[in-house]
Amino acid sequence: MKILITGVAGFIGFSFAKYLLKNSKYQIIGIDNLNDYYSVKIKKERLKNLSNFKKFKFFKVDLNNKNQINKIFLKKIDIVYHFAAQAGVRYSLENPRAYIDSNIVGFFNIIENVKNHKIKKFFYASSSSVYGDSKKFPLKETDKINPRNIYGLTKKNNEETVEIFFKDLKTDCVGLRFFTVFGEWGRPDMLIFQYLSSIFNSKKIFYLNNYGNHTRDFTYIKDVCDVLYKLLNKRLIKRHEIFNICSNKPIKITSVLKYIDGNFSKKPKIKKRKFQLADVKKTHGENKKINNYINKNKFIDVIRAIDNTCDWYKANWKIYN
Numbered sequence: 001m002k003i004l005i006t007g008v009a010g011f012i013g014f015s016f017a018k019y020l021l022k023n024s025k026y027q028i029i030g031i032d033n034l035n036d037y038y039s040v041k042i043k044k045e046r047l048k049n050l051s052n053f054k055k056f057k058f059f060k061v062d063l064n065n066k067n068q069i070n071k072i073f074l075k076k077i078d079i080v081y082h083f084a085a086q087a088g089v090r091y092s093l094e095n096p097r098a099y100i101d102s103n104i105v106g107f108f109n110i111i112e113n114v115k116n117h118k119i120k121k122f123f124y125a126s127s128s129s130v131y132g133d134s135k136k137f138p139l140k141e142t143d144k145i146n147p148r149n150i151y152g153l154t155k156k157n158n159e160e161t162v163e164i165f166f167k168d169l170k171t172d173c174v175g176l177r178f179f180t181v182f183g184e185w186g187r188p189d190m191l192i193f194q195y196l197s198s199i200f201n202s203k204k205i206f207y208l209n210n211y212g213n214h215t216r217d218f219t220y221i222k223d224v225c226d227v228l229y230k231l232l233n234k235r236l237i238k239r240h241e242i243f244n245i246c247s248n249k250p251i252k253i254t255s256v257l258k259y260i261d262g263n264f265s266k267k268p269k270i271k272k273r274k275f276q277l278a279d280v281k282k283t284h285g286e287n288k289k290i291n292n293y294i295n296k297n298k299f300i301d302v303i304r305a306i307d308n309t310c311d312w313y314k315a316n317w318k319i320y321n
């Protein structure tokens, strides 16, 4: 069996590829364009790590290069995990076109091939950003979605496109609404790694948005990989299922920073800022649907997960600085 993972040099793509290479017999084909939205050095280090596995092959390909994407699909692929996308909420204010290119046009180049090659199972990354600034929590998959930024809008568009595009086909499609994923090899543009970087680099100021009053449903990468793996062989009730991938344990940002502080003797320079446009105040997803599907009922304790992440960062900070 061959699995294609797009965005394999990215945080979630890399982590799941490694998980599969360690825990299964699948051959993994990974693609990524290694763009410089954040440090290419981190992406290359992740790929170096994966290159230790014989069952892994990497191709540097851009989602927008239709010919190259078509060629990848000639490699007799059984299952696709599509994680490649322009991620990040704030950057969507600065460079909305990047989201249209990768998340709309690039996404279509993938699903067209999924359709043409009759792929059995297609997993794709959506986001908690599709919900927008809701007032009713926890957020359920059946709630109305109302994104507040271009990033969330592209993910909403992906979900709706899949629903229509695959309607009469035999491909099982799974939309994954990830909620603030963190952990080893995490994304340097996200809060926890920004904070860690400021601890290790005294010149780097940490900007605390909304004075730390945001709340996020932090979800540990090891739980995410477990969930993705368990979903791999599950039969779907409907041909297209959408799941919240979250721990269902929202935490205030100030508390997360306190947990991180507990791991270090040094504190970073912090500059507090008001609420930033495109942000939402709170995310908190319900995870009953995914737990029922895969019989998973316990997520790793978030404080332990933060401690693990801090320990990992202490040993690997050079990759990030």
Ligand SMILES: NC(=O)c1ccc[n+]([C@@H]2O[C@H](COP(=O)([O-])OP(=O)(O)OC[C@H]3O[C@@H](n4cnc5c(N)ncnc54)[C@H](O)[C@@H]3O)[C@@H](O)[C@H]2O)c1
Pocket: 006, 007, 008, 009, 010, 011, 012, 013, 031, 032, 033, 034, 035, 043, 061, 062, 063, 064, 082, 083, 084, 085, 086, 087, 088, 101, 102, 106, 125, 126, 127, 128, 177, 178, 179, 180, 181, 182, 187
């Ligand atoms: N990490 C989170 O908390 C989170 C939350 C919600 C949704 N998501 C979604 O999950 C997916 C993975 O996120 P991540 O955190 O690993 O992000 P990431 O930025 O670390 O990984 C995405 C990867 O895709 C690659 N990529 C981007 N555009 C591309 C293109 N046009 N062609 C080829 N490769 C391209 C990038 O180089 C990067 O390596 C994304 O779709 C993201 O929107 C992530």
